[in-house]
Amino acid sequence: MANNLNTRKAKQKTLTVLKFVFLFIYLVVVMFPFLWMLTTSFKPSSEINGPVDYIPNNPTMENYINMLVKGNFGKYMLNSLISSTFAAAVATFCGILAGYVISRFNFRMKTPVYLLFMITQMIPSFIMLAPLYQMLSKAGMTNSLGTLAILYANMTIPFSVVTMSGFYAGVSNSIEEAAWIDGCGYVRALFSVIVPLLLPGIAATAIFAFMNSWNELFMAVMFVDMDKFKTITVGLNSLILKYNIKWGEMAAGTVLALVPTMFLFGFAQKYMIEGLTAGSVKG
Amino acid sequence: MKSNKRLGQRRNIFIFCMLLPAILLPLIFTYYPLIKGGVMAFQNYTLMDIKNVSWCGFDNFANILSNEAGVDFGQIAKNTVIWVVVSLALQFTLGFALSLMLKKKFKGAGLYQGLIFFPYAVSGFLIGIMWRWMFNGSNGVINDLLMNLGLIETNVGWLAQKETALLSCMIANVWYGIPFFTIMITAALRGVAPELYEAADMDGASKIQQFFNVTVPSIKSVLLMTVLMRVIWIFNFPDLIYSMTSGGPANSSQIITSYMMTLVYSMDYGKASAVGLMVIAFLAIFTLVYMGATKYTSED
Structure with a gap:
């Protein structure tokens, strides 16, 4: 009996060790492409076109300088920042309002409204x-950061609404009912009682909308062709379409595009995952 | 009674005003263009010949399906099926396996999850750039690693040859898609009541029996929902292929949505819209069949 228990314990221990070995290998696999891009971005072109070296022999900032100064990537990043920030603000505001009534009220058009948001996620954007x-060029709205901001807000609204309604579902009804009894209107009860409770979730929703807008490429390529309105993804796109890709500069540009995402994700990761899973796990 | 009615009216006005901003933009910038796109599918609409737009019935569809558009549609359909099925199967299996290992929290689990979930936050376009560089035929790191391991003897042009282009894109896609499944399934696993496992332990059920009789049934609705979401998503995901191979060489890594992109970029909006309608019709039918077959409802 005791012997049996011992072998079982030993087996358990081996399994745990194996688990951590697997988890470690997977971590390396996940991190490797990012680290490889980072390494490449510090290599001079002579090293990039030679045999593969895992650590740069003569690390250089040349690629970054080329991208930011000659390549105008500073301007592109600013354009991405402006359009994405505006889009995130609009989408989050819409999510706060619509998510609230979808999660809290019953009304006749609820299912059609919900479907209206869900279907946008299913159709190919192309x-x-x-x-x-055609619409935008007729209206003279191409080559404008405002247009991109509106399109990005449109793109991120459905997800913001669904995520926010998931966050509302995690807050007890009794809180705003007490406020209603105290004579608060619907709007005041929402903004003075519920919204303050959900600030982390709201921040996560906004960050998610920002990152999706920051990452967007195809609309920006289609609706912007003047250099001064290009976003960072459009800048990278024009580099990758070239016949002879300069991988050092390409890597530096990719790292520049990744850095804001990395910080925002690190900051809001916990709440973003909560928002992503809230609706489905409870559902 | 009267005040009740007024209260109801106030409530309805409130609901309408709250929904309006969120609905307005999608109606103008998603649904209106969508309907216009649906109309274009039945016109010979090209930007090159914008003055001569006329109705052409099902010509665009016939053109594409009979390969008159210059592309082998059968091959694209086959690539699409491979792309979706293989990517999904591996993402799901590996994502699920990883979730089982993450279910029990360990020291540093939070940081670990933060790191391995990060690809989820990056765009498919950027991921494609990264993997294109790694798969590079002459200075690529993947060739170097495989040669060091003795698995290949000379450089392989992974993205430049027909036999390996789609495969390489799928490897990148699997790598990219695992976090989504891991996030969703880990959350679901942690929500399963521990009493269920204790009861199964008392009954002497083995770990494997517990997996199939407790774990899977408890999280069935999450599994079914994530798979459906992902099928639709992978289908509509040409971003990675776009930056890795642009569908080449010779359409060997072209899937239906990346083909649609090339039609948009060649300004043949009529044909592009026709392909778009086919995709929407297929996904709608698939969703209905899937929900019927799995008896999946959102209330599950």
Whole structure:
């Protein structure tokens, strides 16, 4: 009996060790592409085109300087920042309002409204690009950061609404009912009682919308062709379309595009995951 | 009675005003272009010949399906099925396996999860750039690693040859998609009541029996939902292929949505819209069949 228990314990221990070995290998696999891009970005072109070295022999900032100064990537990053910030603000505001009534009220059009948001996530965005181009060029709205901001807000609203309604579902009804009894209107009860409770979730929703806008490429390529309105993804796109790709500069540009995402994700990761899983796990 | 009615009216006005901002933009910038796109599918609409747009019935569809558009549609359909099925199967299996290992929290689990979930926050376009560089035929790190391990003898042009282009894109796609499943399934696993496992232990059920009789049934709705979401998502995900191979060489890594992109970029909006409608019809039918077959409802 005791012997049996011992072998079982030993087996358990081996399994735990194996688990951590696997987890470590997977971590290396996940991190490697990012580290490789980072390494490449510090290599001079002579080293990039030679045999593979895992650590740069003569690390240089040349690629970054080329991208930011000659490549105008500073301007592109600023354009991405402006359009994405505006889009995130609009999408989060819409999410706070619509998510609230979807999670708290019953009304006749609830299912159609919910479907309206869900369907936008299912259709290939390319079918909209051509008609949108026609619409926007007729209205003289191409080559504008404002237009990109509106399109990005449109792109991120459905997800913000669904995520926010998931966060509301985690707060007890009794809180705002007490406020209603005290004579608060619906709007005041929402903004003075519920919203302050959900600030972390709201921040996560905003960060998610920001990152999705920051990452967007195809609309920006289609609706912006003047250099001064290009976003960072458009800048990278024009580099990768070249016949002879300069991988050092390409890597530096990719790292520049990754850095804000990395900080924001690190900051809001916990709440973003909560928002992503809240609706589905409870559902 | 009267005040009740007024209260109801106030409530409805409130609901409407709250929904309006969120609905307005999608109606103008998603649904209106979507309907226009649907119309374009039945017109010979190209930007090159914008003055001569006319109705052409199902010509665009016939053109594409009969390969008159210059592309082997059968091959694209086959690539799409491979792309979706293989990517999904591996993402799901590996993501699930990882979730089982993360279920029990350990020291540093928070940091570990933060690190391995990070790819989820990066765009497919950037991921594609990174993997394109790693798969590079002459200075790529993947060739170097495989040669050091003795698995290959000379450089392989992973993205430049027909046999390996789609495979390479799928490897990148699997790597990219694991975090989504891990995030969703780990959360679901942690929500399963521990009493269920204790009861199963008392009954003498082995770990494998517990997995199939307790774990899987308890998180069935999350598994079914994530798979459906992911099928739709991978189908509509040409971003990675775009930056890795642009569908080449000779359409060997072209899937239906990346083909649609090339049609948009060549300004043939009529045909692009026709492909778009086919994708929407297929996904709608798939969703209905899937929900019927799995008896999946959102209330599950």
